[in-house]
Amino acid sequence: MNRTQKGAWFTFGVAILLLTFGLIIFTQMFAAGATSIKLVRIWLLVILFFMGISAVLLRIKQSRAEVDFDERDNSIKKNAVLVSFVSLWILLFAASIIPSFVAGDAGSIPVCLLPIINLGVFLIVMLVYSAAILVQYGWGIKEKSHE
């Protein structure tokens, strides 16, 4: 596994952990009873532990001669940017339409929710970006094994 793949797995993991963390916080806000601070703390520790392990793994190279990235890695990353750019517009379209279904056409939305919505969009786009990188590497490996 090269550095780009490791980076993609790292981004994928962090995005999933943060999205789940956000969902926990969001559901706790509307759930009856006291919020579980313990669960939030444990989840934060899991995220920090995962980030620490990923940072160490990213520094470890397969061999001393291994380059950080080559032409193929760049091409894969550029394709992933294109995929995530398209997904971003689909998500933004959804983010502008869904509130009118939830709050009604004449409804309003608190301004403090705007950064949270955009953060959610950002995390999903990062998920798409890393998934696109991993899928392309998966296809590349399959093509090589067919040859």
Added chain:
Amino acid sequence: MNKTQKIAWFNLMGTLLCFALGIYIVVEVFILRRLPEGFGRFWGLPAFWLVTGVAIIFLRKKQSPAEVDSDERDNFIKRRAVLVSFVSVWILLFTSSMIPRFIVGQDGSIPVWILPIINLGVFIIVMLVYSTAILVQYSRTGKGEKS
């Protein structure tokens, strides 16, 4: 001027026209608090048809019969432009989620129908950045070839 450059120019003109139309509507409806009358109601439509018509004519006209639609360099330039607009979209989204706080206050709220307008504005600005990035890259590489 090749096909990618022509598309970028027409993209730029189209987005500037959208921008002008948006500013016109905001000034008329929200600042002057009146609905446009006479030619002011439909000037955007003939302007769009004009830009589209000119674009179709110029895009069909090739420099020579052997001219290809796009080559490796065009693809490279377009991908870099996507990268630039991808970065710009995050800056714009961050700004668009912060500005409402300064206007309506921390505890304020905004109508849900404003969200599609905000995101449409972001889309128009990103298209502007995309076409400008393409044209700037062509002008830079053009200068490079001369020297």
